[in-house]
Amino acid sequence: MKKLLLLIITLGSTIYVNAQTEVKLTINQANEQVISKHIYGHFSEHLGRCIYDGFWVDENSSIPNKGRIRLDVVDALKKINIPNLRWPGGCFADEYHWRDGIGPRNQRPKMVNTNWGGVTEDNSFGTHEFLELCDMLKCEPYVAGNVGSGTVEEMAKWVEYLNFDGVSPMATIRAQNGREKPWKVTFWGVGNESWGCGGHMTADYYTDLYKRYATYARDYAGAPLKRIASGANADDYNWTETCMKNIGSRMWGLTLHYYTIPTNNWKAKGSATQFNEEEYFSTMKNCLKMEELVTKHSAIMDKYDPKKKVALVVDEWGIWTDVEPGTNPGFLYQQNSLRDALIAGTTLNIFNNHSDRVKMANLAQTVNVLQALILTEKDKMVLTPTYHIFDLYKVHQDAKYLPIAFTSPEYIVGNNKIPALNVSASQDSTGAIHISLVNLDPKNKISLSTDLDGLKWKTVTGQILTSAKLTDINTFSNPDKIRNSKFSGAKKSGNLLKVELPSQSVVVLELK
Numbered sequence: 001m002k003k004l005l006l007l008i009i010t011l012g013s014t015i016y017v018n019a020q021t022e023v024k025l026t027i028n029q030a031n032e033q034v035i036s037k038h039i040y041g042h043f044s045e046h047l048g049r050c051i052y053d054g055f056w057v058d059e060n061s062s063i064p065n066k067g068r069i070r071l072d073v074v075d076a077l078k079k080i081n082i083p084n085l086r087w088p089g090g091c092f093a094d095e096y097h098w099r100d101g102i103g104p105r106n107q108r109p110k111m112v113n114t115n116w117g118g119v120t121e122d123n124s125f126g127t128h129e130f131l132e133l134c135d136m137l138k139c140e141p142y143v144a145g146n147v148g149s150g151t152v153e154e155m156a157k158w159v160e161y162l163n164f165d166g167v168s169p170m171a172t173i174r175a176q177n178g179r180e181k182p183w184k185v186t187f188w189g190v191g192n193e194s195w196g197c198g199g200h201m202t203a204d205y206y207t208d209l210y211k212r213y214a215t216y217a218r219d220y221a222g223a224p225l226k227r228i229a230s231g232a233n234a235d236d237y238n239w240t241e242t243c244m245k246n247i248g249s250r251m252w253g254l255t256l257h258y259y260t261i262p263t264n265n266w267k268a269k270g271s272a273t274q275f276n277e278e279e280y281f282s283t284m285k286n287c288l289k290m291e292e293l294v295t296k297h298s299a300i301m302d303k304y305d306p307k308k309k310v311a312l313v314v315d316e317w318g319i320w321t322d323v324e325p326g327t328n329p330g331f332l333y334q335q336n337s338l339r340d341a342l343i344a345g346t347t348l349n350i351f352n353n354h355s356d357r358v359k360m361a362n363l364a365q366t367v368n369v370l371q372a373l374i375l376t377e378k379d380k381m382v383l384t385p386t387y388h389i390f391d392l393y394k395v396h397q398d399a400k401y402l403p404i405a406f407t408s409p410e411y412i413v414g415n416n417k418i419p420a421l422n423v424s425a426s427q428d429s430t431g432a433i434h435i436s437l438v439n440l441d442p443k444n445k446i447s448l449s450t451d452l453d454g455l456k457w458k459t460v461t462g463q464i465l466t467s468a469k470l471t472d473i474n475t476f477s478n479p480d481k482i483r484n485s486k487f488s489g490a491k492k493s494g495n496l497l498k499v500e501l502p503s504q505s506v507v508v509l510e511l512k
């Protein structure tokens, strides 16, 4: 019965999904809410092979590069319109002393990366290199400042170094290091996971510290900082409450970190490539927890900030599995399957649907770490299924949000069930409507019949990401096993949009 769905979409109206289930889908064209492009942001930490051997190649490398920045990686990220890149951590940020990463590279001090594998960090990739990377990517930098082990003065001087245009001690050193003009960085993190690796603080203690650090991280001409406070771990609602109460409008954004752990067990998280349907189900259930987290954190924020001026910034999210066998456990290198693509599509739908409060998000992490977009091996590069989702969903960036309400069919395993279908929609500046649909059910397709009465459209086209098995992956020897392809399962039939949504798939439709 759940297999045959009739979905009727009307403007501000009611939808029917199968003979029994009444589904409401509202497309409110008067709505002015925009899906911020910064929801589609990324994260690059000095961790494992993300920076070194990911973005950054050896001095005499034969891999095509510009100033040691890998060009194939840059081109791939430009193609998905990467809007911002967070750096240098993560946990690493609270142990990073930025002055070690400027000036002649052969004179930069080395340090131990105590968080990630105990390897020696040579500081060859520092402030100038990161900002050169952002320039090449044409994306905005998001710098995370050190609260855990750094001083207020250190953070204040970093901001001066980056943003002051004039004669000052830091601007002079910047010029000596080859950069006359300031970069004007505005996204500014004040610590990371201050409840954990960033100092194991209480919420009250952190909020006092936040105010000290944030006060002296100054706004220089043309570079007003968007200060971002270190927010909650998953469902730590007290942390959000305390930050809203004590910091309030002194911040532009407040973060939330949540990782999908397949097994719910941090000591044995589960394999990235070998899992059965039960583990797939529990993974997707954990992924869908993001909906609850964003809803509940937003409700707390609404109490203190009803006009929604403070952004919820989900600047670490994604699936976290066991590392690939044989790799350094401190490097967090994991493969990426069709399951990861379904997680990405679902999570981005959740963020789109909460774009009144979620204004920024950063997948962890861009290259070779956790739910990576890109894997590299010497001169080879693989675009993961997750990468292809960001390619499909880029149409939502800065588009007008179209709210949707509906009742989903269920995906049932044993005595447990989750919604099989999740959706989000937007309208871009040309008037084109994009609907992204995810079917989490690995066995059953979903048939949708949607009445778009009131919306003017003549054609529907689409793209799909799916594969025969949930465990399918792209490898260096078979890099294109999973990739987007033309979707021919949608058609206009009279006034109806009819869609046959295959099992375990992500589809993005364009209506014009």
Ligand code: AHR
Pocket: 045, 089, 090, 091, 092, 192, 193, 316, 364, 365, 370
């Ligand atoms: O993304 C990996 C790590 O996860 C980050 O360094 C930290 O902030 C989080 O615990």
